[in-house]
Amino acid sequence: MTAPPLLRVEHLTIRFGGLTAIDDASFEARRGEITALIGPNGAGKTTLFNCITGFYKPDIGRIVLMQGEPNTADIDRLTRSVRRHGIFASGCICLLERMSDAEIARRARVARTFQNIRLFSGMTALENLIVARHNPLMAASGYTILGLLGIGAYRSAEKEAIETAKYWLAQIGLTERADDAAGSLSYGAQRQLEIARAMMTEPVLLCLDEPAAGLNSAESSKLNELLRDIRKTHGTSILLIEHDMSVVMSISNHVIVLDYGRKIADGTPSAIRCNENVIAAYLGVEDDELRLAETKVGA
Amino acid sequence: MRTEGFLSKVKSAGLAALIMAALSFPIVAYHADMDLTRGLFLESRWPLVAILVGGTFILRLLSEFVFAWMRGRPAAATRKTKQGISPRAFHLIGFAGIGALIAFPLAAVFMLGPAGSLKWIDNYGIQILIYVMLGWGLNIVVGLAGLLDLGYVAFYAVGAYAYALLATDLGWSFWLCLPICGAIAALFGLALGFPVLRLRGDYLAIVTLAFGEITRIVAVNWTALTNGDAGISLLPKITFFGIPFSKGAEGFASHFRLPFFPIERTIFLYYLILALALLTNFLTLRLRRLPLGRVWEALREDEIACRSLGIDTVAAKLSAFAIGALIAGIAGAFFAVRQGFVSPSSFGFIESATILSIVVLGGAGSQAGNVLAAILIIGGSEFLRELDVLQEFFGYTFDPTQYRMLLVGLAMVAMMNWRPRGLVATRRPSIFLKKAKPVAVELIAEGRG
Numbered sequence: 220m221t222a223p224p225l226l227r228v229e230h231l232t233i234r235f236g237g238l239t240a241i242d243d244a245s246f247e248a249r250r251g252e253i254t255a256l257i258g259p260n261g262a263g264k265t266t267l268f269n270c271i272t273g274f275y276k277p278d279i280g281r282i283v284l285m286q287g288e289p290n291t292a293d294i295d296r297l298t299r300s301v302r303r304h305g306i307f308a309s310g311c312i313c314l315l316e317r318m319s320d321a322e323i324a325r326r327a328r329v330a331r332t333f334q335n336i337r338l339f340s341g342m343t344a345l346e347n348l349i350v351a352r353h354n355p356l357m358a359a360s361g362y363t364i365l366g367l368l369g370i371g372a373y374r375s376a377e378k379e380a381i382e383t384a385k386y387w388l389a390q391i392g393l394t395e396r397a398d399d400a401a402g403s404l405s406y407g408a409q410r411q412l413e414i415a416r417a418m419m420t421e422p423v424l425l426c427l428d429e430p431a432a433g434l435n436s437a438e439s440s441k442l443n444e445l446l447r448d449i450r451k452t453h454g455t456s457i458l459l460i461e462h463d464m465s466v467v468m469s470i471s472n473h474v475i476v477l478d479y480g481r482k483i484a485d486g487t488p489s490a491i492r493c494n495e496n497v498i499a500a501y502l503g504v505e506d507d508e509l510r511l512a513e514t515k516v517g518a
Numbered sequence: 519m520r521t522e523g524f525l526s527k528v529k530s531a532g533l534a535a536l537i538m539a540a541l542s543f544p545i546v547a548y549h550a551d552m553d554l555t556r557g558l559f560l561e562s563r564w565p566l567v568a569i570l571v572g573g574t575f576i577l578r579l580l581s582e583f584v585f586a587w588m589r590g591r592p593a594a595a596t597r598k599t600k601q602g603i604s605p606r607a608f609h610l611i612g613f614a615g616i617g618a619l620i621a622f623p624l625a626a627v628f629m630l631g632p633a634g635s636l637k638w639i640d641n642y643g644i645q646i647l648i649y650v651m652l653g654w655g656l657n658i659v660v661g662l663a664g665l666l667d668l669g670y671v672a673f674y675a676v677g678a679y680a681y682a683l684l685a686t687d688l689g690w691s692f693w694l695c696l697p698i699c700g701a702i703a704a705l706f707g708l709a710l711g712f713p714v715l716r717l718r719g720d721y722l723a724i725v726t727l728a729f730g731e732i733t734r735i736v737a738v739n740w741t742a743l744t745n746g747d748a749g750i751s752l753l754p755k756i757t758f759f760g761i762p763f764s765k766g767a768e769g770f771a772s773h774f775r776l777p778f779f780p781i782e783r784t785i786f787l788y789y790l791i792l793a794l795a796l797l798t799n800f801l802t803l804r805l806r807r808l809p810l811g812r813v814w815e816a817l818r819e820d821e822i823a824c825r826s827l828g829i830d831t832v833a834a835k836l837s838a839f840a841i842g843a844l845i846a847g848i849a850g851a852f853f854a855v856r857q858g859f860v861s862p863s864s865f866g867f868i869e870s871a872t873i874l875s876i877v878v879l880g881g882a883g884s885q886a887g888n889v890l891a892a893i894l895i896i897g898g899s900e901f902l903r904e905l906d907v908l909q910e911f912f913g914y915t916f917d918p919t920q921y922r923m924l925l926v927g928l929a930m931v932a933m934m935n936w937r938p939r940g941l942v943a944t945r946r947p948s949i950f951l952k953k954a955k956p957v958a959v960e961l962i963a964e965g966r967g
């Protein structure tokens with residue numbers, strides 16, 4: 220039995236000048252699964268993430284995030300209207316291509332990390348996590364006014380946020396470094412902290428852009444554990460860009476392959492492993508990388 | 519090795535002297551003047567050029583040696599910045615400072631008498647505290663939110679003019695006007711905030727600079743409202759919550775059975791600005807521990823990351839502009855009631871530059887650094903006013919206050935070499951689990967708007 224879809228990308232196209240970075244890509248990511256997005260450098264993976272999270276506006280296409288199991292008629296009805304999101308009897312629908320980046324994070328509950336880490340490096344690890352709770356904390360502080368006067372539920376809300384932050388710091392093994400500046404942490408720790416910060420927003424979909432890049436093998440296996448745990452304990456679905464095939468094969472339920480902006484394959488890890496389009500895409504690269512790619516794909 | 523180092527120092531000094539020669543040739547070497555018959559004649563000033571070039575050479579050589587010496591002992595310097603002072607010592611210094619500030623006017627009166635202490639309380643005390651407050655206000659915008667604002671004086675002007683107009687045209691009391699002036703300035707802050715939301719860095723700086731100039735030019739030209747360059751004078755004086763500081767039976771002195779001295783008003787103004795400044799400080803410290811203040815700092819660190827966390831960056835930026843402006847507006851109202859007179863000449867770009875220098879010299883984001891910088895810059899330029907002895911050397915056309923900005927410039931150059939990120943550059947975390955460890959300056963983003 221397959222899980223219902225959470226994210227549906229349809230006919231997505233985006234151009235930068237003459238370059239078509241994503242060309243008519245369609246796929247689905249299912250609820251509670253880890254969906255991996257792979258492809259050679261410059262294939263358009265990060266661009267696709269930027270479209271899903273609202274940092275880029277696609278030229279063509281629809282990106283639907285679904286809660287519950289909304290039917291197609293409702294989605295089409297919402298699409299014909301000018302609205303960005305809607306609640307129907309069958310479920311809640313967000314049309315991400317119409318929403319702004321912050322709105323996607325806030326309302327559609329899509330969180331992300333960045334290929335080049337974007338932490339608040341002059342703030343401590345704890346502060347990084349607390350800032351991620353900005354919206355609920357802001358409301359609890361009566362939009363600052365009640366908080367300034369020291370009345371209202373801010374204190375307890377902050378305490379709760381600190382407890383959650385402690386939980387995530389423990390999950391990524393950084394409890395001891397909570398009061399250190401994020402910028403002073405090791406590269407691997409920064410990657411994990413960025414994931415924890417994204418999780419502090421309690422997302423339904425977590426988009427990770429090359430989370431294992433630059434990690435050593437010990438850190439990499441710790442990351443796998445973390446991702447499995449996020450999926451199992453928190454029920455957060457994960458969309459993952461990854462280069463390391465062993466990681467992709469071991470933790471993902473579903474793999475999508477992009478090449479030159481086009482989707483060239485879509486299936487289970489084992490099906491992707493022997494897909495000839497995929498092998499050809501990886502064969503198209505330089506000789507040095509070829510051997511690397513062969514070992515990676517396991518061909 | 520040694521001679522090589524020496525040679526390179528001489529080379530660098532020679533280059534500086536060469537640049538000075540090239541610059542001074544067109545600017546200094548010939549001076550056109552009028553003779554008695556009103557004809558133009560050229561006066562050559564080669565000795566002056568020689569002095570400038572020689573002086574540059576020697577100063578540059580000296581500074582090369584000083585820098586080399588400073589580079590020779592980096593261990594001590596890094597240890598100091600990493601360690602910082604402990605939070606307890608920090609609090610102690612803070613409370614001692616506040617105690618000293620409260621005692622200052624009384625001590626001055628006791629030591630120098632009511633007449634002799636006026637200068638110290640007014641020209642130094644009140645003047646410095648106004649700039650401390652303005653520095654703290656701008657610190658929210660520049661230091662915390664990382665938005666470079668070169669037109670901050672506009673809000674100071676709005677506050678001052680708002681008080682002048684409300685007090686003279688409508689006859690409202692200062693105490694009523696104070697919050698209203700702040701609110702009006704905050705509205706202007708929002709008005710500036712909206713158009714510059716999408717601008718970053720240099721562009722933001724240019725637009726805010728223009729905003730400051732536009733405000734001043736409106737004050738000059740809208741004569742029907744502002745009386746133009748002549749300004750608005752005869753503003754009502756400050757009262758002790760309704761009791762005037764006058765000599766008669768109705769006055770403050772007889773009301774409290776004290777002997778009458780004119781300085782009582784000044785002392786009251788001093789405590790008023792001290793209270794307003796401390797309130798600003800309290801507000802900032804409190805905001806830093808609330809989501810709003812934290813998000814300002816996050817905005818300075820990385821705006822894109824903020825957006826990925828669902829943070830409304832527009833609201834965060836606007837609130838920083840508005841609260842910064844509110845503080846300047848209140849300071850402006852105070853300035854107006856203290857002077858009894860407002861005119862556009864008090865609100866030129868140089869004021870914005872001075873306030874920004876205080877924030878930068880103090881260390882963006884640091885409350886304590888701001889105080890030190892205000893004392894250095896404002897106190898220093900006041901002090902220069904007193905150096906009339908210098909006229910003995912440079913002739914009576916020499917006005918020491920003209921060299922005020924030179925002093926500021928020198929302080930900035932020295933600081934850039936010594937502490938590029940200001941006097942107090944480390945950042946205190948707004949929240950901690952075990953121990954608040956100061957964050958090293960290298961990790962803190964400066965913000966690019």
Ligand SMILES: Nc1ncnc2c1ncn2[C@@H]1O[C@H](COP(=O)(O)OP(=O)(O)O)[C@@H](O)[C@H]1O
Nearest residue numbers: 235238240258259260261262263264265266267
């Ligand atoms: N903002 C942009 N402007 C112009 N070209 C872009 C922009 N963003 C991405 N691209 C181009 O789109 C293509 C895909 O890039 P990217 O999505 O970063 O690839 P990947 O993450 O798969 O390595 C590249 O050719 C890149 O140069």
Ligand SMILES: [Mg+2]
Nearest residue numbers: 264265266334
């Ligand atoms: Mg990429």
